[in-house]
Amino acid sequence: MQVKSHKVVAIAAAIALAVVGSAATSSSANAAGTSLKGVSVIVGSKDFTESIVLSKIVKQFILANGGKVVDKTNIKGSSTTREAMVSGDINMYWEYTGTAWLVYQKQTDVNIAPDVLYKKVVAGDKAAKVTWLPMTSFNDTYAWAITKANATKYGVKTYSDLKKLPAGSAWCVESEFQSRPDGWAGFKKAYSIADSSITTKVLDTGAIYQATKDGQCMVGEVFATDGRIGALGLMVPQEDISYFPPYNAALTMTDATAKKYPQLVKALAPIAAKISNATMQNLNARVDVLGEDADTVAKSFLTASGLVK
Amino acid sequence: MVSSSSFVALQLQGGSVSNTTQGQEIRLEKLTKRYPNTTKDAVSEFNLTIPAGECVVFVGPSGCGKTTTMKMINRIIEPTSGRIVIGGEDVTKSPAHELRRNIGYVIQQIGLFPHMSIADNVATVPQLLGWEKNKTRARVNELLDLVGLDPSEYGSRYPKQLSGGQQQRVGVARALAADPAVLLMDEPFGATDPITRVRLQKEFRALQRELKKTVVFVTHDFEEALLLGDRIAVLSDQSQVEQYGTPLEILSAPATKKVESFVGEAASVRMLGLVSLSSVTLAPGTGDGPTLQEGATLREAMEGFITGAKVINVGTRGHLTFEALQSAISSTRKGAQ
Amino acid sequence: MPKALAQPNLTAGSMYSQSARLIFKRHRSLIIQPLLILALSAALAITLSRAHLDVIEKVTINQKFIFRAIQDHLILSFASAAVILAVAIPAGILLTRRRYKKFTPIVLILANIGQAFPAVGVLIIAGILFGFGKPIAIFSFAAFGILPILRNTIVGLQEIDPFIIESALGMGMTPKQALRQIELPLAVPVILAGVRTTLILTVGVATLGVFVNGGGLGTLIIPGLKLNRELVLVTGGILTVIVAFTMDWLARAAEELLRPRGI
Numbered sequence: 001m002q003v004k005s006h007k008v009v010a011i012a013a014a015i016a017l018a019v020v021g022s023a024a025t026s027s028s029a030n031a032a033g034t035s036l037k038g039v040s041v042i043v044g045s046k047d048f049t050e051s052i053v054l055s056k057i058v059k060q061f062i063l064a065n066g067g068k069v070v071d072k073t074n075i076k077g078s079s080t081t082r083e084a085m086v087s088g089d090i091n092m093y094w095e096y097t098g099t100a101w102l103v104y105q106k107q108t109d110v111n112i113a114p115d116v117l118y119k120k121v122v123a124g125d126k127a128a129k130v131t132w133l134p135m136t137s138f139n140d141t142y143a144w145a146i147t148k149a150n151a152t153k154y155g156v157k158t159y160s161d162l163k164k165l166p167a168g169s170a171w172c173v174e175s176e177f178q179s180r181p182d183g184w185a186g187f188k189k190a191y192s193i194a195d196s197s198i199t200t201k202v203l204d205t206g207a208i209y210q211a212t213k214d215g216q217c218m219v220g221e222v223f224a225t226d227g228r229i230g231a232l233g234l235m236v237p238q239e240d241i242s243y244f245p246p247y248n249a250a251l252t253m254t255d256a257t258a259k260k261y262p263q264l265v266k267a268l269a270p271i272a273a274k275i276s277n278a279t280m281q282n283l284n285a286r287v288d289v290l291g292e293d294a295d296t297v298a299k300s301f302l303t304a305s306g307l308v309k
Numbered sequence: 310m311v312s313s314s315s316f317v318a319l320q321l322q323g324g325s326v327s328n329t330t331q332g333q334e335i336r337l338e339k340l341t342k343r344y345p346n347t348t349k350d351a352v353s354e355f356n357l358t359i360p361a362g363e364c365v366v367f368v369g370p371s372g373c374g375k376t377t378t379m380k381m382i383n384r385i386i387e388p389t390s391g392r393i394v395i396g397g398e399d400v401t402k403s404p405a406h407e408l409r410r411n412i413g414y415v416i417q418q419i420g421l422f423p424h425m426s427i428a429d430n431v432a433t434v435p436q437l438l439g440w441e442k443n444k445t446r447a448r449v450n451e452l453l454d455l456v457g458l459d460p461s462e463y464g465s466r467y468p469k470q471l472s473g474g475q476q477q478r479v480g481v482a483r484a485l486a487a488d489p490a491v492l493l494m495d496e497p498f499g500a501t502d503p504i505t506r507v508r509l510q511k512e513f514r515a516l517q518r519e520l521k522k523t524v525v526f527v528t529h530d531f532e533e534a535l536l537l538g539d540r541i542a543v544l545s546d547q548s549q550v551e552q553y554g555t556p557l558e559i560l561s562a563p564a565t566k567k568v569e570s571f572v573g574e575a576a577s578v579r580m581l582g583l584v585s586l587s588s589v590t591l592a593p594g595t596g597d598g599p600t601l602q603e604g605a606t607l608r609e610a611m612e613g614f615i616t617g618a619k620v621i622n623v624g625t626r627g628h629l630t631f632e633a634l635q636s637a638i639s640s641t642r643k644g645a646q
Numbered sequence: 647m648p649k650a651l652a653q654p655n656l657t658a659g660s661m662y663s664q665s666a667r668l669i670f671k672r673h674r675s676l677i678i679q680p681l682l683i684l685a686l687s688a689a690l691a692i693t694l695s696r697a698h699l700d701v702i703e704k705v706t707i708n709q710k711f712i713f714r715a716i717q718d719h720l721i722l723s724f725a726s727a728a729v730i731l732a733v734a735i736p737a738g739i740l741l742t743r744r745r746y747k748k749f750t751p752i753v754l755i756l757a758n759i760g761q762a763f764p765a766v767g768v769l770i771i772a773g774i775l776f777g778f779g780k781p782i783a784i785f786s787f788a789a790f791g792i793l794p795i796l797r798n799t800i801v802g803l804q805e806i807d808p809f810i811i812e813s814a815l816g817m818g819m820t821p822k823q824a825l826r827q828i829e830l831p832l833a834v835p836v837i838l839a840g841v842r843t844t845l846i847l848t849v850g851v852a853t854l855g856v857f858v859n860g861g862g863l864g865t866l867i868i869p870g871l872k873l874n875r876e877l878v879l880v881t882g883g884i885l886t887v888i889v890a891f892t893m894d895w896l897a898r899a900a901e902e903l904l905r906p907r908g909i
Contacts, residue, residue, distance in 0.1 A: 079874025103873065106700065175856050179705040179869040179878075202865065203778055204857035207770045216778055385816055410818030420813030424831050424906035433817050467908030483817075 033308070039067035039261050044090030047076045048205065049287045049294070050140060050225060050280065054094040054249060056298035058268060064308045065267065073294075079103065085254060086128065092253035097121045097135065098245035100252075102182050104128070110182060114139060114246040131258040134269050135250040138277040142177065142244045143224040145212055145234040158240040159191060165218055171198050172217035174205045182245055184221075190243045209234070225277055227285025249275075274305045332362040332523030333396030333490040340381055340391035342374075352378050353547040355391070359540075364517050364524040366534040369544035369551075369571070375527045376495050378548045382525060383412045383493055395491060410434055413484030413492040413522070417499050419476050421468040427453070427479055428464035434487040452482040457512065474505040481513070485520075492524040498533070510536055531571060535560070535579065543568045557583050561642055581608035581638065589637045591627030596620035598628070607641070610634055676902065679895045683888055690884055697877060706866050706878050712885070718861030719889055722780065722852040726787035727845050734792050735837065738799025739825070750800065757793040765790055765854055773858040783852075783860035791847045798840025802833030831906045838904060842897035849890040853882075863889070 039062060045055035052073045059069045072090050075081045082104060084090045097117050101107050105124045112120070114135075122132045146156060154164050177183045188195070203211060209228040212220035222229060222236070224247075229236060251268060258265050275283075283301060286292045302308040340355040352374045359365045367375040380386040382393060384405045393401050400408050421430050428449050435445040450460040456478040468476055477497060484492060498506045498513075514537055517524060528534055534541045535556045543551045543559065545567050552564040560580045563569040587603045599613050600622040613621045614631050621629045699707055706712075741750045769786050776782045806829055814824040856864030866882030869875070 076871065079872065083874060103702075108701075172859075175865055175868045176872040178865075179702050179873055179875075181701045183705075185705065201778060201859040202856060202861075203773075203859055204766070204770055207773060207778070207857070210774050211778065214774065216774075383816060385812060406815075406818045406820045406823075408818075409816055414813070414816035416809060416813065416816070418807075418809035420807070420809040420816075422810060422814070422828055424908045426908070433819075437818050437823070469908065 033065040035267060036062055036065035036067035036261075036264060039264050040069075041067070041091045041257065041261070041264070042070040042072055042089070044075055044081055044084055044093040045073035046081045046093070047074050048223075049227075049284050050223065050249075051081075051094055052294050053283050053287060053297060054251075054275075056294045057271065057301060058092070058094075058251060060295065060298045060302055061268065061271065061308060062264070064302065067264070085130075085252065088254075091257045092251055094249050095132075095252045096140065096247040096249055098141065098182065098247040100125065101245060102180070108181060110245040111242060112245065114248050117246050118248060118250070125252075129255040131253050131255050131265070133251040133253075133265065134272045135248040136272040136275045136280070137248070138225055138275055138280045139246050139248055140223050140225040140280065141247040142182070143222050143236045143239075145209070145220045145222040145229055145236055146218065147213060147215075148233050148235050150218065151235050151237065156237050158238045159243075160240050161237060162219060163191070163193060163197075167197050168199050169218035170201050170216065171219045171221075172201045172203050172208045172211055173221040174208065175202050177221050178202065182243075187243055190241055225280040225284060227281050227283070227288050230281065231285055231289040271307060274307065329520050330488045330490045330522075332521055334361040335359040335382065335491065335523055335525070336392075336394040337378075337382070338392040338394065340378065340393070341389050342377055342381060342386060343389045350389075350547050352381070353549070355548050355550070357542060357550065357553065359523055359525060361396075361523055362521040363539040364526055364537055365540045365542060366526045366528060366538035367542050367544055368528055368531055368534040368538075369548075371529060373544045373546055374548035375529075375544050378544075379493050379495055379525050379527045382491075383409050383414060385409075385414075410437055410487065411489050411491070413487075413489040413494075415480050415484045415492070415494040415497040417496040419480045419500070421476055421479060421483070423468050426465050426467060427458075427471070428460070430468070430479060431483045431486050433483060434489075438487055440487075448486060449482075452485055453479075455485070455516070456482045458482075474501045474509065477501060477509065490523060492522045494524060495527045496529070497526075499528075513537065531573065535583065543571055557641075577642075578608070578611075580641070581611055582606045584637075584641050586610060586623045586629070589623075589629065589633070591623055591629055592633065593627045595622045595625075596628040598622060600624070607634065607638060673902065676895070676898055679891065679898075683891050683895065686884070686891075687888055690881065690888075694877075694881065699877070700875075702869075702873055703875050703878055706869060707881060712866070712881075715861065715863050715865050715882075716885060716889065718780075718855065718865075719849070719852050719863045719886070722783055722787065722855050722860055722862050723845065723848045723889070723893065725780070725784040726791060726848045726852070727841070729784060729788035730792050730795055730844055730848075731841065733788070734795040735799050738796050738803065738837075739830075741800055742803040754793075754797070757796050760789040760791075761793050763790070765851065766857055769854055769858050778859040780855075780860050783855045783858050787848055787851045787854075790851055791844050794843040794847065795837070795840040798843075799833065799837050802836030802840075803829055805836065806832050832909065835901065835905050835909070838897065838901040842894060842901070845893040845897050846890050849886065849893055853886060 041062065043055050043059050043062075045051040055073045059071055059073075062069050072084075075084055075090075075093075081090075081093050082095065085093055097114070098110075100121045101112075101117060101124075102110070105121070107124075118132075118135050125132060144159060144162065146162070150156070150165075154161070156162060156164065173184050178185075184200075187193075201217060203217075208217060208220040208222060209226070209232055211217045212222075212234060213232040220234075222234070224236060228234075250272060253265075279301075283297055286297045287294050299308075335358070337355055337357045337359075340352060341350055342352040343350045355378050357365075367379060369375050377386055381388045381391075384393075388401065391401070392399055421427075422433070428446075431449045431452055432445050435448060440448075449464065453460040453463060458475060458478055463471070463475070463479075468479070471479065477500065480497065481494075484494075498509045501509065510533060517537070526534075526537055538556060540554065541556055541559055542553045545551050551571075552559055552568045557580060559568065560572060560576045560583070563572055563576070584607045585603070586601060586605050586607065589607070596619070598618040598620040601609055601613070601624075603624045603626070605623070610621050610629055611634065614634065619630075621634075623629055694707055697703075697707075737753065740746050741753060765786075768789075769783065772782050772786050773779075810828060810832070811824055814828045815821070819827065852860075852862045853864040853867055854860075855862035856868050863882050863886045866878050866885070870877070870879030870882055
């Protein structure tokens with residue numbers, strides 16, 4: 001009898017240890033995984049919500065799987081973030097195919113299909129020693145937003161229809177958009193919009209959404225997957241003349257990081273495919289409109305999509 | 310609100326440069342000052358009449374309220390109660406700035422305007438009164454001359470370029486500029502060295518004899534009071550008037566213990582300095598001894614005898630013997646009591 | 647009759663030749679500063695005209711854009727400074743009058759708060775509420791910069807020897823005359839120093855105009871920063887410095903001209 005009770009105690013202790021031990025190694029509330037134990041990376045992002053949420057998804061995924069992450073999200077400006085990665089301040093961040101094509105690889109041709117562009121971008125970045133993971137299906141390109149009310153009032157269904165708006169209507173853009181090669185000047189040219197027929201206002205990106213809703217802007221330069229579009233009663237007409245290049249997102253990291261953690265590359269690869277346009281808009285809206293914390297939103301996405309048990 | 314009274318309107322008309330305005334009588338009736346949140350009056354029911362054309366010195370220990378009393382005359386400090394009557398007119402409630410343009414004001418700290426030239430400083434009140442430019446300029450030059458500063462050299466200088474004594478003179482010139490009938494002076498010579506001070510005192514005394522303004526002069530220095538005052542008001546706490554009389558009266562017959570202690574020692578000897586030889590009967594003819602001018606005092610004659618003279622000649626009028634001096638002294642004392 | 651002015655004594659160390667040397671010494675920086683500004687501007691202009699510009703840089707580095715940015719920046723800076731002066735100097739004068747002295751702590755706290763706000767956030771909220779553009783930018787910048795001049799006006803007036811003011815009143819000046827003829831002229835040097843500080847401050851803050859359709863040199867700095875075009879960023883920065891130096895020089899010249907003699 002005594003031997004048996006010793007065994008019971010021993011088994012109970014072992015189970016207890018296993019439970020406690022597994023709980024200790026997991027640093028998130030999710031189920032404990034250890035496939036990324038030993039991974040230690042610095043994750044950065046650009047300074048807008050979508051970029052931050054995408055990077056938080058990666059961060060929470062790595063943490064849930066036993067890795068270590070230093071969070072350096074929310075860096076000001078596209079090129080500064082890229083610079084930070086190339087110089088080693090961060091190891092990875094989410095970039096867009098269109099941005100890399102036009103801004104870093106200094107190309108000018110924009111009439112390319114998304115997956116073709118992706119391949120070209122990956123090839124072009126080999127020289128810069130940057131690895132691209134698979135891209136998302138959502139395309140967060142530049143878009144024009146107008147209130148649903150104005151769209152109905154002036155019969156606006158396409159970008160060309162925007163020319164039907166009253167003379168002197170205010171188009172609001174952000175200062176970076178003015179300078180980009182796929183930006184303001186090119187759009188006006190592609191759609192034959194004369195400067196004399198409109199008023200241009202330069203605002204902070206965040207302010208543009210509210211200003212468009214309020215009426216200080218008739219047309220606002222926005223991002224296609226921003227959650228505020230739906231939440232503020234705005235709509236995006238159809239791009240009838242193809243102008244904006246595709247902007248699919250993909251996680252980029254230095255070749256050195258990819259070589260150091262091949263298990264990480266493999267583990268992160270499936271994430272992008274799970275994020276559709278609707279999904280991205282929803283995640284963005286939860287942060288921008290509902291005020292939720294980005295890390296929380298990232299975690300709930302990972303659980304809901306089954307990427308983390 | 311322009312008052313049409315005789316005193317206030319006097320200067321608004323602007324006296325001409327060479328005529329000087331004679332002093333006006335000042336009557337202070339039950340003047341009181343009580344500062345908020347204090348238990349005692351700073352000045353308590355002050356009554357005094359300052360005769361026209363006389364220099365009255367308020368003298369007393371620090372903190373007795375003499376400066377406060379003086380500053381109530383031109384209402385830099387507004388009285389809590391009481392009346393101020395100047396030249397027969399009650400000015401207690403008249404517009405303060407109009408009143409002050411007819412009262413010269415010299416304070417211990419001088420208070421020259423550092424950003425204005427000496428000439429502009431002196432011209433302050435004439436300009437406030439709207440005098441015509443040429444008249445002002447002539448008046449400024451005349452006054453600078455009067456106080457011993459060459460206008461062509463000092464007129465365009467700035468206060469910081471002048472010594473303390475020179476600034477003080479400018480302060481006096483500035484106070485006299487619009488030829489006021491009344492002058493208020495608060496320890497005006499206090500900030501100078503003793504040598505300059507004596508010189509300024511003597512010059513002021515000569516000036517006052519000539520101009521005959523009504524002057525209220527505040528000092529804590531009894532010797533200065535003796536030198537400059539036609540009358541002296543010895544004040545104590547809360548500006549109580551311990552004694553109000555001529556220097557001779559105060560020296561020879563101090564009214565209270567406080568006055569006595571303020572006067573200090575050797576009152577009799579100092580009295581000698583107040584009486585001039587011109588009032589003394591002399592023996593005719595000149596004798597073998599030193600000569601003093603008529604304006605010299607009994608004290609200087611005594612000085613002469615103490616140092617060995619047998620007789621003292623006084624101008625060309627005659628000579629003085631020691632016995633004659635002694636009887637002059639005793640009759641002075643009798644006269645004062 | 648007043649005597650003629652004495653002939654100046656021109657021996658070395660005499661009052662007059664000393665003044666001449668002092669004048670040059672004092673004004674030396676006033677003469678050198680604009681020369682430095684011109685040199686810097688010329689160097690920048692030459693560099694830009696020689697540089698090979700890519701598509702992105704050409705958008706902002708061209709004469710039309712740069713001149714417009716400088717013009718807007720000057721408008722923003724001067725206009726905010728004007729609003730500040732119009733508010734802070736009268737406020738400073740009022741707060742040093744006996745009747746209103748007790749309000750000084752509250753007003754200073756309010757002015758301090760203006761400096762503590764995160765500027766961009768306040769700017770955008772103001773723009774949403776009142777309309778984007780130069781006017782709201784100018785008023786917001788004014789709120790940010792009001793403290794130095796307000797404080798300097800108060801201090802400049804409080805610093806004046808009270809016996810000078812007592813003298814003035816004793817001469818028969820009304821309080822208003824004493825303020826105009828004595829207090830303000832004596833406080834001018836300190837007030838002007840505050841004006842100079844404020845002008846420099848508004849030149850810096852005006853770079854935020856880019857966020858609210860106000861224009862200004864931020865329209866170079868922000869895209870230069872975000873698109874990693876150093877030339878654009880540095881150009882915007884140097885131009886801001888040039889504008890700031892110019893403001894500083896103008897303010898110093900004003901200080902020299904308006905400083906009363908004798909102090």
